[in-house]
Amino acid sequence: MATTPPDLDKPSTQLGTTRSASGVRLGDRIFRGSSMGAGIFVLVVMAAIGTFLLIRAIPSLTSNESNVLTTQNFDPDNNDWGIAALAYGTLVSSIIALILAVPVAIGIALFISHYAPRRLAVILAYVVDLLAAVPSVIFGLWGLRFLSEHILPIERWINDWFGWIPVFGGSVNSASSLFTAGVVLAIMILPIIAAVCREVFLQVPRAHEEAALALGATRWEMIRTAVLPFGRPGIISATMLGLGRALGETIAIALILSPSYAINASVLEIGGSTFAANIALRFGEIAETGRSALIASGLVLFLITLLVNMGARAVIARRKEFSGASA
Amino acid sequence: MKLHRFGRLSVVALAGSLALAACGSDDNSDETTGSDAPAASAGSSTAPDAGSGGIACPAGGGTLNGAGSSAQQNAVSEWTKAFQEACPDVTINYNASGSGAGRQAFIDKQVAWAGSDSSIKEEEKTQADANCTGGQAINLPMVVGPIAVAYNIEGVDELNLSAKTIAGIFTGQITKWNAAEITAENPDADLPDADIVAVHRSDESGTTQNFARYLDATAKDIWTYGTEQQWPAAIKGGQGANKSAGVADAVSRTAGAIGYVEYSFVEDAGLSAAKVSNDGQSFVELTPENAAAAVADAEVSGTAPDLALSLNYATTAANAYPIVLVTYEIACSAGQPAADANLVKSFLTYTSSTEGQALLTDNGYAPLPEEVRTQVAETVAAITPGA
Numbered sequence: 001m002a003t004t005p006p007d008l009d010k011p012s013t014q015l016g017t018t019r020s021a022s023g024v025r026l027g028d029r030i031f032r033g034s035s036m037g038a039g040i041f042v043l044v045v046m047a048a049i050g051t052f053l054l055i056r057a058i059p060s061l062t063s064n065e066s067n068v069l070t071t072q073n074f075d076p077d078n079n080d081w082g083i084a085a086l087a088y089g090t091l092v093s094s095i096i097a098l099i100l101a102v103p104v105a106i107g108i109a110l111f112i113s114h115y116a117p118r119r120l121a122v123i124l125a126y127v128v129d130l131l132a133a134v135p136s137v138i139f140g141l142w143g144l145r146f147l148s149e150h151i152l153p154i155e156r157w158i159n160d161w162f163g164w165i166p167v168f169g170g171s172v173n174s175a176s177s178l179f180t181a182g183v184v185l186a187i188m189i190l191p192i193i194a195a196v197c198r199e200v201f202l203q204v205p206r207a208h209e210e211a212a213l214a215l216g217a218t219r220w221e222m223i224r225t226a227v228l229p230f231g232r233p234g235i236i237s238a239t240m241l242g243l244g245r246a247l248g249e250t251i252a253i254a255l256i257l258s259p260s261y262a263i264n265a266s267v268l269e270i271g272g273s274t275f276a277a278n279i280a281l282r283f284g285e286i287a288e289t290g291r292s293a294l295i296a297s298g299l300v301l302f303l304i305t306l307l308v309n310m311g312a313r314a315v316i317a318r319r320k321e322f323s324g325a326s327a
Numbered sequence: 328m329k330l331h332r333f334g335r336l337s338v339v340a341l342a343g344s345l346a347l348a349a350c351g352s353d354d355n356s357d358e359t360t361g362s363d364a365p366a367a368s369a370g371s372s373t374a375p376d377a378g379s380g381g382i383a384c385p386a387g388g389g390t391l392n393g394a395g396s397s398a399q400q401n402a403v404s405e406w407t408k409a410f411q412e413a414c415p416d417v418t419i420n421y422n423a424s425g426s427g428a429g430r431q432a433f434i435d436k437q438v439a440w441a442g443s444d445s446s447i448k449e450e451e452k453t454q455a456d457a458n459c460t461g462g463q464a465i466n467l468p469m470v471v472g473p474i475a476v477a478y479n480i481e482g483v484d485e486l487n488l489s490a491k492t493i494a495g496i497f498t499g500q501i502t503k504w505n506a507a508e509i510t511a512e513n514p515d516a517d518l519p520d521a522d523i524v525a526v527h528r529s530d531e532s533g534t535t536q537n538f539a540r541y542l543d544a545t546a547k548d549i550w551t552y553g554t555e556q557q558w559p560a561a562i563k564g565g566q567g568a569n570k571s572a573g574v575a576d577a578v579s580r581t582a583g584a585i586g587y588v589e590y591s592f593v594e595d596a597g598l599s600a601a602k603v604s605n606d607g608q609s610f611v612e613l614t615p616e617n618a619a620a621a622v623a624d625a626e627v628s629g630t631a632p633d634l635a636l637s638l639n640y641a642t643t644a645a646n647a648y649p650i651v652l653v654t655y656e657i658a659c660s661a662g663q664p665a666a667d668a669n670l671v672k673s674f675l676t677y678t679s680s681t682e683g684q685a686l687l688t689d690n691g692y693a694p695l696p697e698e699v700r701t702q703v704a705e706t707v708a709a710i711t712p713g714a
Contacts, residue, residue: 073560145580173522174566258567259529261560270566281530281569284397284425285556287448290531291427 053299060292068296074261074278076286076293083300085261089178089272090301093253094246096182096267101190102239108190109197114223125198132191140252143184148175148256155179155268170266176258178272184252189242196241200234201227233316240312247305250276275301381680382409383673388416391670395422395429395442397570398533398589399470399654401690403442406678409686419674426533426654433657434458439667440675441657442470444533445556446635455657460713462661466635467703469678471693472652473618474538475593475600478585479578480504480519486601487512487610490545490649493603496585497525497542498549499564504583512607519583526577526586527558529567537652538587544640545605545649589652590618591691603650606643615693617648623696625653632660632706636699651693661711668712675710679703 061068063079071082108128112121152175162168204227212222228235253274259281260271279294286294393403400423407419424432426443433441434454446466447455455464476493478486488496492508495501501508505518528535535558542550552559558567568577568586575592578584585601590613593600602610611617624642629635640649656678658671677683684694695703 075555075557075560077555173564174524176566254529254569255573257529258565259560270564282557283531284428285444285531285533286425286427288427288431288451291431 050299050302053295053302056292057296057299058292060289060296063289064293072262074273074293074297076290079289081293083275083297085263086273086275086278086297087300087304088263089257090247090274090276090304092267093178093181093185093272093274094243096179097185097189097246098239098243100183100186101193101242102235104186105190105193105238105242106197106235108194109201110223110227112194112198113201114219114227125195128191128194128198130191132195134191136188136249137251137255139184139188140255143180143252144255147184148180151175151180151183159268166265168266168268170264170269172268174258174270176256176270177268178257179267181253181256181272181274182267184256185246185249188249188252189245192245193238193242196238197231197235200231200238203234204230236312236315240309243308244305247301247308248276249274250280253277254280381682382413382677384414385417385669385673387666387669388414389666389670390418390420391440391667391674392438393419393421393429393440393442393656394424394432394438395657396426396444396533396654397423398444398472398652399442401591402470402687402692405686405690406674406683409683410674410677414673417670425531427531430455430657433464439658439663440671443655443657444652445536446629446633446655447657458663459659460662462659462711463633464657465633465660465706466629466655466657467675467679467706468622468634468636468653468695468699469656469675469703470654470687471618471622471695472654472691473590473613473615473648473693474534474541474587474650474652475590475598475613476585476603476650477575477578477588477593477596477598477600479582479598480521481582483516483518484599485513486516486599487604488601489604489607489610490542491549491607493601494542494546494549496523497527497565497587498552498562499525500549502564512604512610521583524581524584525565526568526574526581526584527565528571528574529558529569531556532570533654534571534587534589534652538650540638541640541650587650589691594691603648605641605649609645611646611648613648615688617646618651618693619696620644621647621649621651622653622693622699623647625699627699627702632709634699634702634706658710660706660709662713665712668710672707672710675707676704679707 060076060081064076064081065079066073066082068082070084071080072085074081074086108124112124112128116124152172155172155175155177158168159170159172163170208226208230209222212226213219217225254277257272257274257277258270259273259278261273262271264271275297279298283291283294400421403421407421410419411417421442422429422432422438426441426445429438429441430443430447430451432438434451436458443466447464452464458464476488480486488509489512492501492512495508502523503520504523505520510516510518533556536554536556539550539552539554539559543554552561558565566577566581566584568574571588571592574586574588575596575598578586578588579596579598590600600613602612604610621642621644622636622638624639624644624647625636626639627634628637635655636653638651638653642649656675658675659668663671679695679700681700684700687694694700
């Protein structure tokens with residue numbers, strides 16, 4: 001590999017059948033080149049997207065008279081806009097989705113991998129994979145037409161009993177809240193998380209499980225001591241995959257939320273907005289400065305997603321040595 | 328084995344291209360048979376000639392691309408249908424991407440004309456003028472869409488609302504259907520003791536802007552939120568819904584709801600529209616004629632050949648339904664490449680003709696008043712292509 005033999009060109013006519021002097025086939029070299037090219041291409045695309053967003057965002061950032069990071073209002077026509085409320089809505093709805101979805105998804109995955117009879121498990125796994133492929137607009141319509149009507153009594157009940165906690169406080173008169181958005185997001189990301197977790201749980205070495213059982217562990221203890229620790233990096237990356245989808249979800253949120261640009265501690269009260277939904281709702285009719293402001297908010301979302309993914313990578317990399325090494 | 332697979336693939340590809348070619352020739356034969364039907368199109372590809380229904384086909388045909396307002400989408404698609412039927416060698420594409428996006432596409436020379444819910448703004452006009460060598464970007468009022476105040480109260484078929492009451496309802500100051508303000512205007516109606524759910528557009532929209540302009544002009548002491556395209560975030564309460572269809576849908580699903588939405592959506596959703604009054608005395612029903620009467624009161628605020636209208640929302644003329652949305656076509660008065668200019672000119676000549684405007688009444692729009700229409704038609708006739 002280190003030295004390039006001079007006779008490399010000669011055998012190239014007989015593609016992939018002749019070895020060069022150093023023992024590297026031409027086919028390998030082509031494959032290596034093209035796969036490296038693909039890898040570099042991804043980086044170039046990422047950089048290009050970032051640069052594009054930054055260039056388009058600059059006009060509105062310079063003309064803005066408010067602090068971009070702390071202003072809640074979003075009124076670019078009057079140079080008074082910021083991303084505080086959008087960031088809050090995006091993160092809160094996604095966090096609600098994760099809180100609701102992750103435990104259930106892990107339960108589903110464990111049931112499929114360790115509890116369900118084999119035939120049922122196959123069917124269930126298939127159904128979960130199928131759910132993961134449902135387009136988000138379907139969830140949005142379902143959330144708008146069905147869920148928002150039926151979740152209102154539940155939200156009122158939570159408000160009645162737990163209204164003393166600020167998060168559930170306020171007056172509940174409509175289901176167009178961050179909580180409803182979070183529930184829809186949770187259902188949306190549930191299949192993805194469940195599918196990835198199931199794959200990870202199936203990877204647990206048989207020896208670990210049998211060792212735990214042999215030591216007298218019950219099935220639950222076996223799962224707690226052998227399966228979950230082994231699967232932790234997988235659970236984290238599955239969660240991050242789900243979070244990524246939740247952060248960027250657009251149309252379902254745009255359909256459900258009744259947008260407002262204020263940070264409201266209560267997740268049950270009407271209002272709130274997210275980056276993606278705000279862009280989708282306002283992009284068509286907005287004038288030039290506004291378009292630039294929307295792109296600036298897109299840039300922030302881009303950075304948040306990047307940070308979340310990098311954080312997840314870091315966590316997984318740290319965990320790997322504990323769980324993966326012994327496998 | 329590999330060769331075999333490729334062979335199979337190429338067979339599929341070949342079959343596909345043959346099928347496509349077959350489709351193509353089908354289209355051609357359709358075109359030739361189709362062109363027999365409308366008398367006008369026979370000579371369409373050679374010279375511009377006056378056709379049936381006010382359509383003069385442009386020489387040489389071609390493709391005309393437009394983009395913009397979704398409020399006039401239905402109108403443009405009706406016109407396009409009629410126009411393409413008469414001139415089969417012309418293809419018109421209208422992308423209802425939104426007014427702002429349409430104006431931007433016009434500035435970027437991606438489209439030959441833009442549809443917009445508001446006249447082109449100062450800064451944008453300077454940029455757009457650069458595309459119109461020797462001329463300027465002009466606003467042509469073309470589609471008048473009445474905005475209905477649609478409501479959903481069981482057992483109430485007729486509802487009278489004054490401008491001040493509408494403002495009170497949408498700003499959240501009036502919260503019950505049996506509030507004194509409403510019952511005073513509807514002595515005969517059996518109004519329930521129910522909460523009002525005021526539905527507004529959650530997306531940025533020219534409809535919201537015109538509704539706000541109306542309230543700003545008629546109930547300024549109650550409506551203090553300006554005239555933005557986005558529903559004011561300062562108003563608490565109220566329910567947002569995405570696009571006109573979403574508002575109509577939310578109103579029809581929610582008992583006690585009221586919302587502002589283009590008239591055509593009200594008809595489609597089977598909702599009732601309130602009668603509206605500016606002076607609190609005479610309540611005007613929403614009909615295309617009554618909406619057109621309000622536009623007749625409008626004044627041209629642009630300097631010729633720009634025909635930007637300034638509506639008199641506070642009109643108290645009898646039978647003038649005051650909440651209207653006027654959408655514009657933005658085009659170059661001169662200087663566009665000949666191919667584009669000719670297409671734009673002949674299409675807009677048709678849309679501003681009596682026949683073109685008459686087509687609108689069946690689709691939830693109102694025709695332009697004759698006085699405005701003649702001005703628009705004259706301006707369109709003066710469009711000249713660039714060198």
